[in-house]
Amino acid sequence: MRTLWFVLAVWLLGTTAAQAQDEDRRQTIHGNILDADVKEPLDLVTIQMFRATTNDSSFVTGTVSNDRGAFSIDVPSNGTFRLRFTSMGYKRLDREVLLRKNQSADLGNILLEPDSKMLQEAVITRQAAQVVVKKDTLVYNPEAYRTPEGSPIEELIKRMPGAEVDEDGNITINGKQVKKILLDGKEFMLGDVETALKNIPVSIIQNVKFYDQQSDQARITGIEDGNKETVLDFTIKKGMNRGYMTNLDIAGGTKELYATRGMGSSFTDKTRFVLMGNANNKEENAGWWNRRGQNTNKMLGTNFNYDDNEKLKFDFSIRWNHRTGDNRNDNSRENFYSQDSKTFSNSHSKNLSRNDNWNGNVRVEWKPDTLTNILVRANGSYGKSDGISTSASATFNDDPYLYVSDPLTPYDPASPLSPYYVNTNSSASLSYGKNRNFWGMMQFYRRLNPRGRNITVRAEASGGKNQQRNASNNDVHLFLVKNAADEDSTYFTARYNTTPSDNSGYVLSANYSEPL
Secondary structure, three states, rough: HHHHHHHHHHHHHHHHHHHHHHHOOOOEEHHHHHHHOOOOOOOOOHHHHHHOOOOOEEEEEEEEEOOOOOEEEEOOOOEEEEEEEEOOOOOOEHHHEOOOEEEOEEEEEEEEOOOOOOOOOOOOOOOOOOOOEOOOOHHHHHHOOOOOOOOHHHHHHOOOOOEEEOOOOOOOOEEEEEEEEEEOOEEHHHHHHHHHHOOEEEHHHEEEEEEEEEEHHHHHHOOOOOOOEEEEEEEEEEOOOOEEEEEEEEEEEEOOOOOEEEEEEEEOOOHHHEEEEEEOOOOOOOOHHHOOOOOEEEEEEEEEEEEEOOEEEEEEEEEEEEEEEEEEEEEEEEEEOOOOOEEEEEEEEEEEEEEEEEHHHHHHHEEOOOOOOOEEEEEEEEEEEEEEEEEEEEOOOOHHHHHOOOOOOOOOOOOOHHHHEEEEEEEEEEEEEEEEEEEEEEEEEEEEEOOOOOEEEEEEEEEEEEEEEEEEEEEEEEEEOOOOOOOEEEEEEEEEEEEEEEEEEEEEEEEOOOOO
């Protein structure tokens, strides 16, 4: 019996060792594809592999480069192969690779030359493709959608098939809500989608990619955790992603309406800085059925990205938002209950509101060595709001405009309208609110061996403090309902409400991964 177990153990160890050797003998050809002029990674480059022997030049396999320009192709056997690299706007490149003794080949950086041939004269008769499907990515072509001159990307997204933008600036494409806006693969305003929608001009966009992005933990550890975020990645046109750029739009209209938007940017190999602002009183977000009164919006924000392509990535954004509203309503109504019974009602309301908000986000990713990754994310917000509202209404059993020009003047027993009062109601309220919220996360990752063993430690903390206060009064006069003293019924109410709320929480987690 002991001999049987010994033989079984030796067989299992031998099988495992053989599988490990087979894995070690796996051959690949890999490398990174860059633009030869600006040395930037090129994604979605097509790589085709052919046999390069004198008797056989058949196609073997192919792939495309990822968003970092990297590619890897599995090779079935030793021999000489020819790789062909092709991408729209670049010259085709062929490269021969010789593989011996079950070895892999690292081609390093492969530079593609832009195809700068100029057409003397051309007439385009074919309509540009609106969207192209590349694996799990939808690539939209802005040239296929007509947008007004100087439009922000919000106007482009509204015209893309399957896309919707609601009044709050939330984007939904094919039923999926977009969580982030990226510029050339880098986060813009760190999740503040609405600010990106209102300020990035369509004129600088080459294409728009729609895909699901891995979570930070899955990207760093290489272990899929099922947590993905849907993003829109805007590729900036070549020539506009280096140096300085400004964009300014100013518009004016009747009834003192105005709209202005400006953006300035500075792009280098390692840094990206964007300063933007806008102001308008035409209520851009609301639909026509919601527009009442004068609503003014002002915004000032900045976004900064730093990436040395080796050890440190730093992203920072901050935004100030100010909104005011001045809304008024006047109504006159005639209600018919029967041929001989009807009432007349008038109402007036006025609402003034003001809101100020600050939002800040920061992200730091540091790689002190090739085995360690430290990631920090944090965001915070501070806001305050106040408002005042007043209203007055009255009901009559005859048309009040037959007796007075303003039915909502204070009740006067000597007025010719006094015999026709049914009821009056006047109210006023004052509100004030303040909120503070923050969230922070730190993640430590350490790779323990080259085969996948690693450990991840993560800590999160959040907190908030909010307070809402409201004071109101209501004065009602009922002329047709008498009290015990045979006088008109009246009542007056005054209320004061305060609603404070605090919240806090933390999460600690650790993960250890062991390859099997």
